[in-house]
Amino acid sequence: MIKALINDLSVEVPEGTTILEAARQVQVRIPTLCKHRDLLPTAACGICIVRNKGGDKMIRACCTPLETGMEITTHDRDIVDVRRSTLELILSNHPNGCLTCGRNGECELQTLAADFNINQESIKRYVRDTPPDLSTNAIVIDFAKCIKCGRCIQVCQEMQNVWALSFLERGINTRMAPAGDITLAESPCVKCGQCSAHCPTGAIVEKDETAAVWEALHNPEKICVVQIAPSVRVTVGEAFGLPPGTNLTRKLYHALRRLGFSAVFDTNFSADVTIVEEASEFIERFAHKRGPLPLITSCCPSWTDHMEKRHWDFIDNFSTAKSPQQILGVLAKTYYAQKLGHDPAKIFMVSIMPCTAKKYELSRTEEMYASGFKDVDVALTTRELARMLKQSGIDFLALPDA
Ligand code: SF4
Ligand code: SF4
Ligand code: FES
Known part of the structure; x- marks a missing residue:
């Protein structure tokens, strides 16, 4: 010891x-x-x-x-002074745009600046003028907000083993970018969102689509319905200061109805449908020799994208079953619409998902339009849902568990 x-x-x-x-x-x-x-x-x-x-x-x-x-x-005084000077240097290369930043209120750099009482520019600001990467429909990279901490690169290379991100150039010109200086869409990125989950600033964020959902909720011509993924109910509480794992299923149903959704579906149900489909497919392949084994799940769009890019020799082993998100989208715009006599063109399906790849999945192939419409119109992450709940004026934690 x-x-x-x-x-x-x-x-x-x-x-x-x-x-x-x-x-x-x-x-x-x-x-x-x-x-x-x-x-x-x-x-x-x-x-x-x-x-x-x-x-x-x-x-x-x-x-x-x-x-x-x-x-x-x-x-001590010297240590705190050096820390403050270091922060001021970092801030001198950072845009002064907190109010319009997707990480406003959750940014580690902003919190530190407040802790150190930095409220004025002491070093002349120089921000590299690099346009953001908007090439995917899941992740936005705003290079100007990057503080070169390297978290995203480590998580993409070492944890996800994707190697989409890298440091380019050397010395003062060092910058984070998709490896090879291409766009994120052209890179091996699988849209998993782990880089955005680990970025301390607003340099990498999920593509915010809350405005599209608000617009649909305020449109009397739309019938807004929503589905929630299993993990969302036990993670949304973190945005309201609760410990990870706090189960808020009932409050969440309640809040979504108050937001204006006319039906709240649980993706647990369509996950069961996916399992039934996969089991049937397995029996077909195993018992009747109709297709290669092993049968590999294709529920996760990041996983599917990774396999298509790196292990395409396994594509025939993929299950042909849709993911739970997409199955519920199709059911809402076919079976549910027929049962309730709704025009499926008016149904606006929102999914609340744990991962940015679910945004990418919505228009991945033409099979995502199996209902004759876009099966799921918008996928929000748990963070975006928390943002909407805070904007709505709903006192989420005080809602009854009913
Ligand atoms: S979304 Fe995932 S795969 Fe893409 S750059 Fe970020 S960590 Fe890498
Ligand atoms: S995690 Fe964010 S701040 Fe750090 S290097 Fe990546 S983009 Fe830049
Ligand atoms: S060098 Fe230790 S936290 Fe950055």
Whole structure:
């Protein structure tokens, strides 16, 4: 075990524990920006600097293991001044557009600037004039907001094994972009959204489509219906300060009806339909030798896209069953429309999904128009739903569980 002092507090941690992790054990919070709990440190930002007694330079707490005998100071006047200067330098390359940013209120850079009371420009601003990447219908990259932390690159390369993103050029010109300096749509990107989920700023965000849903909800000619994916009910609470995993199914049904949806469908139902379809297909292939085995699921559009791009020799092994999202879209615009005597052209189907790839799926092939219309009109992420609930004035957490 390693024994050391952090701000004069004794700490004992296993070998290899970083100063950042050790500090948390004695309730000391060192500010960070590039470090994410899911990822290895990239040590790119310098916000987490601390001082070891007797050392002649400041060290980065996120990537430096604590050593026996260290006497670490995490906060003194010099350290805080250096952190503030570092932040000011980062902000001098960042556009001043918080009010119109998709991450406004959830941006780690914005939060740090507020914590350090940075409320004026002390360094002349220079922002690289690079147009955003709007090439996909799922992810938007605003290069000007990138702080070069490297999180998105690590998650895309190491966790997703897609390698769509990379750092290009060197030195002061270093920038994050799709590898090969092509558009995201041309890259191997599978639209999984993990880069946007890990980006600390508004540089990578899901394509926001809440305006289209509001417009449909306010249009008396439209019959708006919605489906919610299984995970949404246990993740939406995080946007309202609840712990991950809090089950809000009933509040969610209630809130969606209040937003103006005339029917709330549960994607759990169409997931069962997909399973029945896949089971029938498996029996056909296994018992009657009609098709190759193994049978591989095709429910996830990211997975399907990845297989089509990298392992096309397995395409015949894919199940031909639609995903739960698309099955519910078709059912809403055929069976449900007939049962209730609705004109399917007037039905506006919204899906609330955990992943940006579901946006991409909506117009992936002509099979996504099996009802004769676009089967699902808009897919929103859980984040977008939370945004709509906050805009609506509904006191979500106070809604009855009925
Ligand atoms: S959406 Fe997924 S695959 Fe595409 S760039 Fe982001 S992390 Fe990589
Ligand atoms: S796009 Fe976001 S996650 Fe990627 S390097 Fe830039 S700031 Fe970091
Ligand atoms: S958080 Fe340690 S260098 Fe960025």
